[in-house]
Amino acid sequence: xxxxxxxxIAIGIAAPSLAxxxxxVRTDEELIKVLQTAAPAxxxxxxxxxxxxxxxxxxxxxxxxxxxxxxxxxxxHTGEPMCADAAAMAWADAWQNKKPPxxxxxxxxMLNGDSGVSNTDPYDRNTEATPTNNWIQTxxxxxxxxxxxxxxxETYPRDAKADPTVPYVMWPGTPYEHLMLPLK
Numbered sequence: 001x002x003x004x005x006x007x008x009i010a011i012g013i014a015a016p017s018l019a020x021x022x023x024x025v026r027t028d029e030e031l032i033k034v035l036q037t038a039a040p041a042x043x044x045x046x047x048x049x050x051x052x053x054x055x056x057x058x059x060x061x062x063x064x065x066x067x068x069x070x071x072x073x074x075x076x077h078t079g080e081p082m083c084a085d086a087a088a089m090a091w092a093d094a095w096q097n098k099k100p101p102x103x104x105x106x107x108x109x110m111l112n113g114d115s116g117v118s119n120t121d122p123y124d125r126n127t128e129a130t131p132t133n134n135w136i137q138t139x140x141x142x143x144x145x146x147x148x149x150x151x152x153x154e155t156y157p158r159d160a161k162a163d164p165t166v167p168y169v170m171w172p173g174t175p176y177e178h179l180m181l182p183l184k
Contacts, residue, residue, distance in 0.1 A: 026051065026072065028061045031081075035070045039083035039109035043068050047083055080115065084108040091145040095122060095176045105146040111183070113139040120160050122176045138164040138180055145178040153179055 026034065031051045035044050048064035050071040058071060070083040084092060088106030095101065116137035118124035129135030144152070153169050156179060162168035164182060171177045 031061070031072060034072060034081050034112075035083070038070060038072075038081035038111050039068075043083055043109070044070055080110060081112055082108055082110045088143070088145050091176075091178075098123075101145070101147055101175050103147045105144060105149045108143040108145065110138075110143065111140045113137070113141065119162055119170055120172070120174075122171050122174055134160040136162055136164050136170070138182055140183040142181045142183065143170075143178050144181070145176075147175075149179065150177075153177060 028051050032049060035049060038044065039047075043066065046064055046066040047062070047068035047070045048060060049062035050058040050069060051061045053059040058073070067086050068083050069086075069089050070081070072081040085107050087102060087104035088108045090102040090104065091106050092108075093099075114137060116128070116135055118126065118133040119136040120134045124133050126133055126135075157163070157166070157168045158172035158177075159168070160172070162170070162180075164180070167179060167181050169177050170180045
């Protein structure tokens with residue numbers, strides 16, 4: 001628990017929230033309401049919840065007891081509420097800081113879906129499709145991350161222009177490839 005909380009705080013201190021950079025700051029109450037739709041209620045109720053502070057870093061607004069962290073990091077460009085277990089938080093920290101990804105298999109919920117992102121470049125910050133960024137938008141989904149999941153990923157479609165209505169590998173061929181599992 002302490003390690004996960006320290007990691008979540010480190011992510012917040014190390015890099016300003018992209019939600020802040022895109023003007024997506026919510027009050028604590030607004031964020032909690034949004035997060036209640038991002039993952040199963042029992043996970044959110046007992047998760048560490050992080051919000052964007054005035055300086056753009058992430059701050060803990062609720063200490064959790066279940067090993068999950070929920071936030072709206074705006075990791076793409078419009079804010080996408082999510083909840084992640086400790087292994088997925090470590091993987092996200094590696095991705096955001098361009099470090100080698102963690103081996104441990106992690107799990108993330110994004111039950112509100114995402115607003116779209118390049119399916120081939122983890123660092124593409126375009127806010128819409130371009131002729132070369134293989135834009136993909138996935139509705140409600142869960143993600144399985146971590147290099148220990150690599151053998152499992154080999155059995156799923158790895159197309160740059162993936163069909164987001166079936167399971168597929170996002171960012172195929174990069175160190176941060178992971179499994180996207182659409183729910184609708």
